[in-house]
Amino acid sequence: MQKKQRARSWEGGSVSTDLIDQARAGDAQAFGDLVGPYRRELQVHCYRILGSALDAEDALQETLLAAWQGLPGFEGRASVRVWLYQIATRRCLNALRAASRRPPTDWPPPGVELPEPTRLGEVMWLEPYPDVLLEGLAGATPGPEARYETTEAISVAFITALQLLPPRQRAALILRDVLGFRASEAANILDCTEESVTSALKRARAALQYQRAQAANLKPPQPGSAQEQELVRRFTQAYEAGDVEELVALLTEDAWLIMPPVPLQYQGRELAARFWAATAFRPGRSAHLVPTRANGQPAFGLYIRDPQTPVAHAIGILVLTLAGSRISAVTGFLGNSALPIFGLPRTLPD
Secondary structure, eight states: OOHHHHHHGGGOOOOHHHHHHHTTTTOOOHHHHHHHHHHHHHHHHHHHSOOOOHHHHHHHHHHHHHHHHHHHGGGGSOOHHHHHHHHHHHHHHHHHHHOOOOOOOOOOOOTTTOOOEEEESSSOOOOOBBBGGGOOOOOOOOTTTSHHHHHHGGGGGHHHHHHSSOHHHHHHIIIISSSOHHHHHHHHHHOOOOOHHHHHHHHHHHHHHHHHHHTOOOOOTTTOOOOHHHHHHHHHHHHTTTTTHHHHEEEEEEEEEEEEEEEEEEHHHHHHHHHHHHHHTTOOOOOEEEEEEEETEEEEEEEESSSSSEEEEEEEEEEEEEEHHHHHHEEEEETTTTHHTTTTEEEEEE
């Protein structure tokens, strides 16, 4: 009988007073039913602000703990969803203020001479987000005031652009243009006036326009489509064979090679060929790719074969941005911190 009562409490997308009262009385299962429908979207929200899947998981756990402890003070003036976003957003902004500097990446390896980059990137830390954690978000559709589709708002290019905004501008843009919250709801979440939200949003939009324009390309093929599978197959075959000419042929003319947290960025087929020849495919080095998905895009665990032993060691994750029938960006996330959340091992038998 109790299970039926809890199931009915979600009819029409509303939470019954009974369920809230049960949670306030210390019923952990009732609290789980109360916040469960929002876990995935809250974690993605934290990722958009923080740029790290691992940090987003930590922020989510802190959010749920704070919600459990603060439930007696929940007065119901806003919906449970808005209340949870308020807690999560504040936790993320606090985390950004308290964040220590990330250790510098020891790259490139000694003896490797790199071509001159097209530009230096400004984002010093970013991690990919596994698609498996995007499952279950179908019901979390953006509000009517949202400006971005869900697929664009989780892409590597968009997340990178967000990290260039000041934290409160970043939060305001996510709440209004990505999630579609009303100005009054965003103001409640950020604990400020609607005028402050509008001002922050205006500045964020102006700063983001350039980044969005740079990312404008042909639409990517549908996930899992024959066109996407063929591109992934050709990229995998060429990369593992060290075939730079074939790899370059898969790129758009203005494609980017990006490597957070390394600030070097390369644009165009010629520079891509020179960079790959100097790094990924230098003599004595061969790679193995393990397919996965990240940020709604095809991705791979990148493993380098050990010439001395039958083992391949992980060195990061590659994410492909597709544009029509070609690749418009290859983002190499160097380092192994994100491997566990993708379910990828640090070594593979070769």
